[in-house]
Amino acid sequence: MKAVAAMSLNRVIGRDGEIPWHLPEDFKWFKELTTGGIVLMGRKTFSSLPKPLPNRTNVVFTRGPRLLSHDTAFLAKCGDKPIVGSWGMRLRRQGFQLGFERIAEREIWLVRGINRFLAAIERCQPKRDVFVIGGAQIYERLLPKCSDLFLTVVNREAEGDAVFPPFEHLFSADYQVVRKTADFEVRHYVRA
Ligand SMILES: NC(=O)c1ccc[n+]([C@@H]2O[C@H](COP(=O)([O-])OP(=O)(O)OC[C@H]3O[C@@H](n4cnc5c(N)ncnc54)[C@H](OP(=O)(O)O)[C@@H]3O)[C@@H](O)[C@H]2O)c1
DSSP states (O other), X not given: OEEEEEEETTOXXXXXXXXXXXXHHHHHHHHHHHTTSEEEEEHHHHHHXXXXXXXXXXXXXXXXXXXXXXXXXXXXXXXXXXXXXXHHHHHHHHTTOOOGGGXXXXXXXXXXXXXXXXXXXXXXXXXXXXXXXXXXXHHHHHGGGOSEXXXXXXXXXXXXXXXXXXXXXXXXXXXXXXXXXXXXXXXXXXXX
């Protein structure tokens, strides 16, 4: 699993449920990196998106999957014919034969049991990359499980209510700068 995040110089990643900057070049980088993959996010991050991320399998962590799957705003956002899967139900029905590679590109999964989900990922060994894309709660929970971190450091301070958790102890201090503009640089860290 790889994490992808963007933080300001003072470690802010979000404000009022949104990202407090608009950097199209960074969004472009994020899209290039994650397209075709499986993206894991918290329910609040999913709520901040205008629609599910296209050409990626969207996995949304929530403690209330049933409630969310009946929420009209959620369903409207998912498109005309959302395929919303409840991971728990599928696990009961099909054991671990989940077949990540067979699921439709617009499929959205609501997941309550993060540990069981991670176990399933480990067993299935999906051929596609798995990316942890936030927000703060989910980074905090899953960064220790990530082999790589692609961290955009935005060249400014920002006000906000969501911050990136400590990660320095998890990854090697040597990082590679894989993209750089006047506004930000993208650092690639690997597990220490
Ligand atoms: N700069 C960046 O790179 C970046 C990336 C992503 C997001 N963000 C920003 O970060 C902010 C959101 O972060 P956040 O920390 O507030 O929320 P979040 O991590 O996106 O989502 C939190 C939600 O995830 C679910 N959740 C958390 N732990 C869980 C667990 N153990 N099992 C099952 N579900 C669990 C819960 O959903 P329920 O309440 O439904 O149970 C919880 O409310 C926003 O401002 C967003 O724009 C920034």
